[in-house]
Amino acid sequence: MLEIQNLTVRFQLPQGTITALEGVNLTLRDGEKLCVVGESGSGKSVLMLAVLCLLPENACVSGSILLDGEDLLQKSQKDLTEIRGMKLSYVPQGSGNSLNPLLRLGFQVSESLVAHRRLPRRGADQRSIQLLQQFHLGDEEQLVRSYPHTLSGGMRQRALLALGIAPEAPYLVADEPTKGLDSDRVGLVVDCFNSLEGCSLLCVTHDLTFAQQVADRVAIIYAGQMIEYETAERFFGSPRHPYSKALLDAVPERGLNAIPGFSPGHEDYTDACRFYNRCPCRTAQCQTQPKDRWDGERMVKCIYGAP
């Protein structure tokens, strides 16, 4: 079980302190698939990096991130090295240099198996081929011997998925795994995630259609705060937060009604609800920030969210 308790992340910058994430509480149960949804800049990637303990040095983190009861934020680098290889695995974004340009793909896909599971090199290449075949990359035998720059963006994204699931770690963290993939290929990712048995998934995405197909539970992040935490079923049926409603209305299948306005910049945070300026249902009460309203396992941060 992964429990994030009261997680706040601030960055010390020369211009001042930026609060990227504020008081986030959420739980990822064993075997559950949680999608964290938000716009870019909302703080969802910061949440993911915090879980991976990869935040840059100028970040101040408070709160706790408990992985099976052990606080990752208190761990030494050495312990983290062990946890990461065996318990926590990561699928990075395909854009950018997520693969070492000088090493063959097969080597990189099964690298963790060689290092942690002491798989012999040749067996590892076999395993790489199997893993890649799952994502229909085509001509996998050839592919394991090629260098990353020969892959297209979509291929690289899928290769990274293969790499992420290779260690068969009980926790998988994925960063925008469908970015740059067409809908058929997104289907492959969905199949892959749904076939991961016993694996808990924390997936950061802005693709709600994808989230609907894999998630058991959804967390919505807006302007550094978690504003709704809900089972996928209920969320996609009747979202409670006005922002969630707006997000769902903006999905192409539901008519592409974009939300007017922009999310506030870090310098514009006030005491009011962060969604105030764009909210169609705002009232005078919203001038003070609403509390996280928990009701069992669901949460909404809005004055209208009474159970």
Added chain:
Amino acid sequence: MKQRNLLQGRAAAVTGMVLLLLILLVAVFAPALAPYDPWAMGTPYLPPSSEHLLGTNDIGQDILSELIYGTRVSMFIGVCAALITTIIGTAVGVLAGYFGGIVDHILMAVTNVVIVVPSLPLTVVLVAYLQAGLWNIIIALCVTAWAGTARLIRAQVMQLRQQPFVQLERTLGMGNGYIMLVHILPNVSGIILTRGALSVASAMLSEASLSFLGLGALGQKSWGAILNNAFFRNGVVNNCWWWYYPPILCICVCVVAFMLIGSWDDRRSRGQNLLAM
């Protein structure tokens, strides 16, 4: 346009390598190539002739033979010094760049001190204190030369450390030593090779300067030592151009060869340019 520069770079490097190959062949087959024993004495101050292609020196030693044997000494000193320099520089640069923080502060403090120390005077002083053996010269040449390489490599590694694939390795639970060896080193190999070649060039120049000043390895006929002889044993006064021009030319050719190799923009260093974008 870019393509053309690249080809030119490759042509230059190939030229350098051909030159180097020739020089190495001369060094290896020195006994077969040299017409005389470089230590054997004969008629002094002979100008070039068919018998002594480059004449003789003040005690009648054949200069061509001295030069051919000198290739061995000069190359050995240059290559060894460059090797040590590059290994130290790479180790310091990679460690400082990868770990950052306090490790970086300490290593860079040392490096910066070494960089500001004037290297030739320091080397001269060191050689004067140590005994003038072959290895002491090599050590003295290395004492300051590694700092430049260390700085370059550190800068590159600091960029690499931020690259997603290095972050990914960490999330895969790879140890720091493993990441540095398998993922970082290959990505700086372009710089290492280039700097290594340039280090040979500068080590050979420094060695020549030391030998010229009479601080070279005792009893070893390097090119610098021949030059020293020509200067201090009346070669210049007697206008024996065949005595002092050829070693200068040899040093130049060697230095140019290594510099041309150092200009090589190989696939790996281009990979780094990709990274920098």
